[in-house]
Amino acid sequence: MASEQDPDDDFDPEAPVELPLDGNLDLHLFHPRDVKDVVTEYLWACRQKGVLDVRIIHGKGSGALRRTVQALLPKLPEVESFRSASESDGGWGATWVRLKPLAPGDTAG
Numbered sequence: 001m002a003s004e005q006d007p008d009d010d011f012d013p014e015a016p017v018e019l020p021l022d023g024n025l026d027l028h029l030f031h032p033r034d035v036k037d038v039v040t041e042y043l044w045a046c047r048q049k050g051v052l053d054v055r056i057i058h059g060k061g062s063g064a065l066r067r068t069v070q071a072l073l074p075k076l077p078e079v080e081s082f083r084s085a086s087e088s089d090g091g092w093g094a095t096w097v098r099l100k101p102l103a104p105g106d107t108a109g
Contacts, residue, residue: 021049026057027065035065036072043099047078052099055085060093069095 025042027035039056046054058065073082078099085094 021046021051023051023054028059035068039069039072047099052101054097055094057090057094
């Protein structure tokens, strides 16, 4: 008789989480203290893959997460521009980011 292993037995809360590079980053999945690193790394990875339009979903709430994200973006050299989303794609609960394309041969590294 084969024993069945609980899939949660291998769960490591400290293991890196691989996010799909589909241009949508939902910050509800992360602890607020990790947001700056998550946003920075996600935008870097998107740019590497040629995904230049990214929607960051931070939620409406008190607005603290939105302020954190929108204070970070102007400091990142790969960000060309950003704006609050329209009502149809998240309103003030999301921010659209336009990334600068990589120059030929650039590794953005």
